[in-house]
Amino acid sequence: MAVGTDKAGQDTFAHFDPAAMRKADSYKLLASVILPRPIAWVVSRDAAGGVNAAPFSFFNILSADPPLVAIGFSPAPDREGKDTLANIRERREFVVNLVPEDLAEAMNVTATNAPRGVDETRLAGLELEKCEVVDVPRIARSPVALECKLFEVIEPGGSSTIVLGKIVQVHVRTSAFSNLERLHIDPAQLRLIGRMHGAGGYCTTRDTFTIDRLSWPLEKKS
Numbered sequence: 001m002a003v004g005t006d007k008a009g010q011d012t013f014a015h016f017d018p019a020a021m022r023k024a025d026s027y028k029l030l031a032s033v034i035l036p037r038p039i040a041w042v043v044s045r046d047a048a049g050g051v052n053a054a055p056f057s058f059f060n061i062l063s064a065d066p067p068l069v070a071i072g073f074s075p076a077p078d079r080e081g082k083d084t085l086a087n088i089r090e091r092r093e094f095v096v097n098l099v100p101e102d103l104a105e106a107m108n109v110t111a112t113n114a115p116r117g118v119d120e121t122r123l124a125g126l127e128l129e130k131c132e133v134v135d136v137p138r139i140a141r142s143p144v145a146l147e148c149k150l151f152e153v154i155e156p157g158g159s160s161t162i163v164l165g166k167i168v169q170v171h172v173r174t175s176a177f178s179n180l181e182r183l184h185i186d187p188a189q190l191r192l193i194g195r196m197h198g199a200g201g202y203c204t205t206r207d208t209f210t211i212d213r214l215s216w217p218l219e220k221k222s
């Protein structure tokens, strides 16, 4: 492992070159410091129409115009590849559900490496709801669901695959809005969870604070 330490200001820093690290170690390090990460709970369908669900925390919104999300897939060492990725390539559509605290355990059940063709939503006892645009259901008790069409698959050259999805329909539980007309959301009503470090680390989104945006020129503090 390429590690060097030096002092910058008050702290000592360790330095890593990801290219010089074992793949498992660079994954471990990066996934433990890029925190917290939102979780895409992806529902997809296989070629025969069977439903599949699994969580992915290498996930975020990358563009609002056009509305794009990105999901990063790692290889599955115990099988050919992840079912979700195969399904998205095959049918070119999927649904990203966001995960509330009370569905954390169910989300974890759907992360099992079940054989292809097993519907993890059944294993987890999840109720499904029909979508508007895509022929894939959403998770009924998830407060937010994003219907997506495949925009692009990026093969960055290593073992990972990145999927860009274009959001074509958004579902938000109305109780999550403090003002629906003005699109003001109360995150305390969503109670979403995020992914933290290690094999099983998570956080809630309950501990929040606000900072007013500043404009130029910066006002001098008195």
Ligand SMILES: Cc1cc2nc3c(=O)[nH]c(=O)nc-3n(C[C@H](O)[C@H](O)[C@H](O)COP(=O)(O)O)c2cc1C
Pocket: 039, 052, 053, 054, 055, 056, 057, 058, 059, 072, 073, 074, 075, 076, 081, 082, 083, 084, 085, 107, 108, 110, 111, 112, 113, 114, 195
């Ligand atoms: C919270 C959480 C986040 C995860 N994030 C990812 C991820 O970003 N990329 C990935 O490839 N696997 C991720 N996994 C592992 C997949 O969910 C797991 O491999 C799953 O079995 C894939 O299911 P599938 O084969 O039905 O697609 C995550 C697991 C959990 C529990």
